[in-house]
Amino acid sequence: MIANYGYEDGSGFYYITIDGDLCAKCVDHSCVAACPQGVYAIEMDDYDDFVAVVREVARKRLRELCSLCKGQNGGGGTERALPCTDACLAGALRHSW
């Protein structure tokens, strides 16, 4: 299952996409520790797989929470490396902005 967490507002489209099928195969889930803002958590999904999710409290604040990492690597962008996407060896994580 591919999950898109985030929101769209007047300033843009801020979503983190997690491919649950790829994520469920990962045993480390190092994305959770890699994120300095604590955006991710591991939860059992509706089909009983343990996958990364964007925590409920973070879902409406992604632009603000991710700005630190995006600023440090030269302004972010979907192609740039981020601590979370670097840590995700399964390639399950993607940012839309």
Place this chain on the structure above:
Amino acid sequence: MAEEREYWRWSERSWQACETDWRSAAAITAGIDVGSVSSQAVLLADGKLLSFFSTRTGSSSPDSAVRAFNGASEPLGLSLEDVSYSLGTGYGRVNVPFADRTMTEIACHARGANFMAGPAVRTILDMGGQDCKVIRCDERGKVLNFIMNDKCAAGTGRGMEVIADVLSVPIEDIGRRSFEIDDEPPPVSNVCTVFAKSEATSLLRAGWSVNRVLAAYCAAMAQRVAGLIERMGVEREFFITGGIGKNIGVTRRIERLIGVEAVGLPADSILDPQVAGALGAALFAHSLHRKAQRS
């Protein structure tokens, strides 16, 4: 003094398969969907639809869950002790006091839509009370991909309730009346529930008819949702769940914008798009109960 009418107040819905003898069923399972605006309960007898009830969510999620369950069970003389497995879903799912398990409304709406509109359904739009989701699923109703926007209540059921009150139009008439216009007006510039209210009154003052304002609001809501659908992509068949699924003023305008007609329920169907989440929850409850019995 005349009693003030609540134009936003939609009718509660209740249905029971009175001809079914639930006492002879091997298992009764329940699905409870506690949403931000409405709560539903669906009961199944051996996987077949037995009863459902849809009501407004109150200030307490546990009370709303109990009220929804009682509304579905009491006409049949059924009590909580008769239920083998119950599953909570929706915004208030963790507050369903008698649930054996909880699941997200995303999975439940997909499963419910699959049951209601058939296995050909691949894209589901759930237009809820305070959020909106687009879900892609397979032929079994398993979620493959989803996207949601719950940043604010703009363009959702709650926003429609506010507009019904502002314009003094019963909420169930909005869809029909939004087409009783000479030409389609431009959408209102803002579907934000707060700003739409002031924009609606400004348009009325500018001489617009109530129906024209309704059309402009429905069009703005459709435009907002169509953007989300297009980001996900539409694969046929397309089905709309949630309370707004009953508002043709919005649904037909969405169909026009995305160029795909939504699957409708048969005219004689007793089902309601608003109970899709609870129905999916009840179907999951049935499957999980059978699985537990086998193991």
